[in-house]
Amino acid sequence: MRIATWNVNSIGARLPRLRGWLSSARPDVLCLQELKCTDEAFPRDEMAELGYEVACYGTGRWNGVAVLSRVGLTDVTCGLVDEPVFEDATQARAIGATCGGVRVWSVYVPNGREPGHPHYQYKLRWLEALRGTVVAESGTGTPFAVLGDFNIAPTDDDVWDISLFTESTHVTEPERKALAMLRDAGLSDVVPRPLKYDRPYTYWDYRQLAFPKNNGMRIDLVYADESFAGAVTDAYVDREERKGKGSSDHAPVVVDLTP
DNA sequence: ATGCCTCTGGGGCAGAGA
Numbered sequence: 001m002r003i004a005t006w007n008v009n010s011i012g013a014r015l016p017r018l019r020g021w022l023s024s025a026r027p028d029v030l031c032l033q034e035l036k037c038t039d040e041a042f043p044r045d046e047m048a049e050l051g052y053e054v055a056c057y058g059t060g061r062w063n064g065v066a067v068l069s070r071v072g073l074t075d076v077t078c079g080l081v082d083e084p085v086f087e088d089a090t091q092a093r094a095i096g097a098t099c100g101g102v103r104v105w106s107v108y109v110p111n112g113r114e115p116g117h118p119h120y121q122y123k124l125r126w127l128e129a130l131r132g133t134v135v136a137e138s139g140t141g142t143p144f145a146v147l148g149d150f151n152i153a154p155t156d157d158d159v160w161d162i163s164l165f166t167e168s169t170h171v172t173e174p175e176r177k178a179l180a181m182l183r184d185a186g187l188s189d190v191v192p193r194p195l196k197y198d199r200p201y202t203y204w205d206y207r208q209l210a211f212p213k214n215n216g217m218r219i220d221l222v223y224a225d226e227s228f229a230g231a232v233t234d235a236y237v238d239r240e241e242r243k244g245k246g247s248s249d250h251a252p253v254v255v256d257l258t259p
Numbered sequence: 260a261t262g263c264c265t266c267t268g269g270g271g272c273a274g275a276g277a
Contacts, residue, residue, distance in 0.1 A: 009265075009266065009276085010265085010266055010267075012266090012267090013265080013266065013267090034266090034276090036266065036267065037267095060267085060268085061266090061267050061268065061274090061275095062267085062274090062275070062276095111275080111276060111277060112277085113275085113276090113277085151276095151277070168277075169277070170277065203277075205264075205276090205277070206263090206264035206265055206276095207263070207264045207265095208263060208264085209260085209262065209263050210263090210264095211260085211261085211262085212260040212261060212262060212263090213260080214260090217277075219277080243261065243262095244261080244262095245262095248265095249264085249265075249276085249277090
């Protein structure tokens with residue numbers, strides 16, 4: 001069984017690349033983030049042509065998450081329990097579904113903007129709500145994982161140059177502590193192979209030749225419980241998908257499990 | 260090293276991304 005996660009940075013702009021990637025990689029389950037579309041605008045017919053059912057949660061211009069599956073799709077949950085709001089609005093950042101006997105959550109963790117910003121506090125509160133969902137749903141014997149854009153680099157080696165991040169989100173102690181709390185709740189970080197170079201970055205900025213220079217970050221993560229992690233046979237970052245015109249700034253992370 | 264930022268909404272350019 002193949003499960004993947006990909007921040008596509010707009011499902012509309014990425015549709016040709018998404019179709020091509022689904023046809024070649026053929027994941028059984030794909031978690032998507034940053035749809036930037038409403039539920040009505042999601043290209044369900046195009047996904048159905050490729051054999052995928054869709055569960056999506058999107059509100060338009062920003063955010064938006066989905067789960068695609070060709071091994072069944074049930075028990076869809078939109079949003080976290082006690083999910084915090086930002087500026088009085090709930091944002092579409094988490095969707096859970098059960099696919100082929102595996103429980104997955106596709107998440108787009110708030111960016112945080114900068115330490116001290118209200119969005120940063122929102123990010124930390126949001127991660128606490130995610131932990132609540134993990135505690136409630138993982139470790140039951142049904143393989144469970146949270147996959148998505150966590151907007152946190154777990155270690156200093158997960159950014160290309162830590163000295164450039166002294167005033168930045170993504171590497172602060174409270175953010176990393178939130179990840180540690182997820183691990184304390186029974187999840188482990190399924191670290192993918194990089195395919196090239198020595199670090200499995202998943203994101204490279206569009207600017208300043210970041211991708212050719214490999215100035216990347218590992219912020220798209222797979223946090224899996226024991227049942228899920230124990231079944232993993234391989235995991236890799238599909239950096240080929242970051243190349244060329246019309247790419248997302250994130251690459252897919254692919255995990256293979258025993259059937 | 261595989262390309263010097265891209266996306267949406269709205270109809271210009273602001274806001275977000277990380």
